Amino acid sequence: MSSTESSAETFQPTVGSLVQYVELWLLSEDESSLECRASASVGAGVRGADGRSVSSGEGLAGAAWKQKTATILQETPSDLMASLNAAAAAPAGDLSAFVAIPLFCQQEMRGVVVLGLSDAFGAIEVWSRDDRDELAVTSGHYQGLPSFEFITRYTRFPKGAGLPGMVWKLGVAQLAQNLDTSSGFIRSFGKDPAVITSALGLPVASQRGFPASVLLLLSAQDIPLAGLxxxxxxxxxxxxxxxxxxxxxxxxxxxxxxxxxxxxxxxxxxxxxxxxxxxxxxxxxxxxxxxxxxxxxxxxxxxxxxxxxxxxxxx
Amino acid sequence: MSDNRYVEIANLTKAYPNPFGQDVAVVKDFNLILRKGEVVSVIGHSGCGKSTVLTMLAGLNPISSGSLVVDGREVAGPGPDRAVVFQAPCLLPWMTTFENVMLGVKQVYPHGTPAERRQICEYYLSIVGLADSMRKYPREMSGGMQQRVGIARAIALRPRMLLLDEPFGRLDSLTRMDLQDVILEILDREKITTVVITHDVDEAIYMADRVCMMTNGPEASVGQVLEIPFERPRIRADVLDHPNYYDFRACLLSFLEKQEHNKSSHVEAFEERQRQERELQTSASDRQLETEPASV
Structure with a gap:
């Protein structure tokens, strides 16, 4: 591994990223609910706490907290957009889906992050273990990837296989790049209008060192997840x-x-x-x-x- | 043991020593679970370790690490509960078709009457289409017919598991398709849990409920498992006409192409790791020699 200066010194802002909107939910003081402590939109910056709170199982963030798994919502709540528009805090691009990611340290809840995704090319997937200890997609959101979405429905990964299987085996996040040529990424077969180039695999709610599920964030070179x-x-x-x-x-x-x-x-x-x-x-x-x-x-x-x-x- | 986990292959590894005394894992951390009655194709490039996995499952090749469990029992060696059909049928040339099949039946049904054993042989030879060729010798039969005998010989053992190692590799296309249908008919009837080793993508899809794609060796493992949702019994024309058939085919071909494309870099990276390990071992041995007191 080479020791070089951090690439973060040379940031190039990108308005066309896949993630366009972010919410940060943290536990209330008595740990009975989640409170939205901050939100941010690409092009509009960060807003502080907006007074929203949810209990376990309530709303998208509450569902992720209760189920201890990343939870996908494939629509944009009209009340959220109305509130963002009213506060002039709407993101630059349209939103097509949201994913809530619960963050745990052992059994201790550390917060939920909600990502609002643009309608640009990309995908998010939640992989969970089935009855024969293989990972299968339990929910997903795909933009401009019909062939990829189809083949994923029939794909399974044993422990250690593919990016989801590797995250499961190692229990840590993994970043895979140059997927269009990598032998390690095998679901794409060239029929989709664009090509996924990077994938980020995150372990969610680890139990005894192994994640309960794996979240995959997949993006293209032209439409990255974020500016950096x-x-x-x-x-x-x-x-x-x-x-x-x-x-x-x-x-x-x-x-x-x-x-x-x-x-x-x-x-x-x-x-x-x-x-x-x-x-x-x-x-x-x-x-x-x-x-x-x-x-x-x-x-x-x-x-x-x-x-x-x-x-x-x-x- | 449940029917959902009838065959459990966990972290299966097979390693051989190289000239430097290092273990080279041909197959490493291979994980796969089969349901009872399921047919799984294993596909990969030549030399990737497909047949190594199969011979370990058959108990013909000892494993280096990991575990292999069939119907709740650890595989400790070969046995009639796991019948194998190889590419070459390996029939005994001085015996007739009937006698070749009877050889195994006698071992598996020692308490059966001669009439019962005869019925078993005749039944399985007839379902592979050899009812009229039971008294023929191997030299009197074509390659396809000999392979039918090999299949009958395996099925007649009533195995828990059937292991097919490229069983149609030496046959022409028509005979190959014919025998694929023979085996599928048997499997639909007998519900035997089966592993088919192949490098033919069409065969892999047509025969299997799931296709296990193997990465290139060394350290070959499962790359991806693809569920094939076509109903059984399968009719070839219907499968080929299925709107998703070519999506599955493209997925398998794409996998194999990528493996081929990255073959040399994979081998180079592996050899580099092995070289570094050797250097580390050498320097550790040198340090040990330096610290040991000289003997007098």
Whole structure:
């Protein structure tokens, strides 16, 4: 692995990303409900808490919390769009689907992140174990990928096979790139109008080191997930008082190379994740982001009780 | 054991030592579960390790690590509960068709009367279409007919599992299609859990409920499993006319093409890893020698 300067120093803003809208839901003080602490839209920046709260099983975020799995909504709630429009906080592109990602550290709920996806080419998939210990898609959202969607319905991955099977086996997030030529990515067969080039596999709600399900975010070179998407690989150490502190071993960037050096804003995010262990949605006013970036979303991913990855998306 | 997990292959690995004494895993961490009565095709490039998996399942080739369980019992060696049909039928040339089949039947039904055993042989030879050729010797039969005897010989054992290792590889297209239908008819009737090794995508789809695609070796494993939803009994014309047939075919071909395209880089990466391991071992041995006191 080469040690180079972080690619995050050279951010190029992209308005045409697959993710257009983000909500951050954290537990209330008494842990009885989830509260929407912040939201952000591409082109409109970050908004603070809007007073919304849901109990377990209620709404998209509440469903993800209760079911302990990523939950997909294939429509755009009209009340949400009305509220975003009224606040002049609507994203630049149209939204076609939402996915709520629950984040756990062992059994402890750390928050739910909701991503609103544009109607551009791409896909999200939730892979869960079936009765013979293979992963099958239990829900998915596909834009412009009819052949890919069809073949996925009949595809199964045993442990260690394909990207979902590898995430399941290792229990950590995986980033796969150059999928159009990679022998490791085998569902695409060229009949779709565009080609998926990168895939991000996230373990969801790990139990005894293995994820209960795997979320896949698939995107094309022309329509990336975010302006910048990074997957940090972390390792944790325990200090004399027994508290865990994570360090970043490497940063893998979608469309870029792997680096080992952190920029200032990345060190700040790591520090906050180490302190609170919660997902972060931060605007340029509260974090010294690279020029051109308006906000950053960070998802800490735990295996057992150790931080193993941080997924960082910048817009 | 449940019928949903009739055959469990878990982390199956087969390794052989290379000239440097390192273990080279031909197959590594192969995972697959078969339901009772299910037919699974295993497809992959020549030399990827398909037949290695099959011979381990047959108990003919000891495993290096992992586990193989059939009907709740660990596979510890060959047995009549797992019948194999190889590419070459390997019939005993001095015996008739009937006698070749009877050879196995005598072993499996030692307490049966001669009449019962004869009935079993005649029944299975008739369902493979050899009712009129029971007294013929192998030299008097075509390759296709000999392979029919091989199939009858395997099925007559009433195995829990049928293992077919490219059974039609040496046959012409017409005979191949004919025998595929013979086997499918038998499997529809007998509901035997079956693994078919093949490198023919059409055969893989036509015969199987699921197709297991193997990655290239070394360290070959399961790349993807594809469910084939066509109903049984299968009629070839209906399968070929199915609107999704060519989607499944394209998926398999795409997988094989990508494996072929990345073959050399996969082997190079593996050899580089092995070279690095050797260097690490050498430097560790050197350090140990340096720290050991000299003997006097």
């Amino acid at each position: 998407t990074e997957l940090w690989s972390c390792s944790s150490t325990r200090d004399d008082e027994g508290s865990m502190t994570a360090a970043v071993d490497s940063v893998d960037t979608v469309g870029g190379s792997m680096t080992t050096t952190l920029a200032g804003w990345q060190r700040e995010i790591l520090s906050r994740v180490n302190s609170h262990g919660q997902p972060l949605l931060l605007g340029a006013d509260s974090l010294s982001l690279p020029a051109g970036a308006t906000f950053s979303l960070s998802l800490p991913i735990y295996r057992q009780n150790e931080l193993c990855n941080v997924l960082n998306m910048m817009f």
